[in-house]
Amino acid sequence: MTLWRIRATVDDRPGYLSVLTASLALRGVNILTVQVHTTEAGAVDDFLVDAPDTLDEAGLVAAVERGRGRDCWVARSEARGLADQPTRALGLATRLVRDPEATGEALRALLGADEVIWRPMPVTGGVTGTSMALPDPAGGSYELRRAVPTFTPAEYARAQALVELAATVIRRDPDRVTVVLPGGAELLVRAATADDLAGVLELHRRCSARSRQRRYLGGAGLPAPARLRRLLEPAEGVTLVATTTVATATAVAATVAGSGEGAGSVVAMANLLAEGDEAEAALLVRDDWQRRGLGTALLRRLVGHAERAGVAALLLHVHAENAPMLRTVARLDRPTAADRDGPVLTVTVPLVAAPVPGAVPVGPR
Structure with missing residues (x-):
């Protein structure tokens, strides 16, 4: 068996998620975790799955499309992907309480970003495809980029919570x-x-x-x-x-x-x-x-x-x-x-x- 991450968009209507999961189950795919991100284009479902070794990327994409999924993204995952998302977020928050200077590294770990840049200029926050602009409450802003998949509003909210935590720690005692x-x-x-x-x-x-x-x-x-x-x-x-x-x-x-x-x-x-x-x-x-x-x-x-x-x-x-x-x-x-x-x-x-x-x-x- 092989670990994969799958992200796909389905219509935000009753029963559509079950159709997608049934299509994966018919091919022997075991769903280990699932997160649902609500967007204007529909519900973006993020799966961590354990699939038979005989099933490759193309086969997983085909299974998703047969389950009424679209805009599918598939990538190999590692065992660390099994970590519960809230647990990972709490671990990163604990690190920021101890060292708020590690905000950039925490954002990359949280979102799997390829690049995180802090700039002194303020910006209006938002998500545009694979780019994210994130205001820093301590001053300035962050710019995040990754090749795939696109960022979701839920991921923006998580990132915003992390930078607000770091800014609070800095305001509390900036030199300790x-x-x-x-x-x-x-x-x-x-x-x-x-x-x-x-x-x-x-x-x-x-x-x-x-x-x-x-x-x-x-x-x-x-x-x-x-x-x-x-x-x-x-x-x-x-x-x-x-x-x-x-x-x-x-x-x-x-x-x-x-x-x-x-x-x-x-x-x-x-x-x-x-x-x-x-x-x-x-x-x-x-x-x-x-x-x-x-x-x-x-x-x-x-x-x-x-x-x-x-x-x-x-x-x-x-x-x-x-x-x-x-x-x-x-x-x-x-x-x-x-x-x-x-x-x-x-x-x-x-x-x-x-x-x-x-x-x-x-x-x-």
């Missing part, structure tokens, strides 16, 4: 989220306070001289506590810290005996210092947490904070040889300009009328 890195590690990202001074000092001690030099562009020594205290609570801007959670600290301790890693350890710091309509951004990630997606996640949050504050452009001063940081900037998927002064590049990232990654294919908003 649990970030899940690609490798599965969880970190708490939040706004720093003066109480983080000891943790940030330890972060600098556990960073290599090279990492400190790339962050501060000058000497590789430890910054004075007074300087770090000013960075933790800037007059204009924000400083974020990433700290380990209980689960992550336990996993690290199990992997590296005697690591001394505890819940609440500061493993990265991100600074946004604003002046006028521009802001400078800088990152410091502990060496053992580099190349794991943490820098990208922090920089995206700085961009979001700068946009909410009405900043027009973000500046980053980067050593020309600092390829990892330049790749992190490139992952923002925004137009940039770079000016070189000796070994240092000043990268300017415009924040007005430029697309921000909607998590697919680049990542979270």
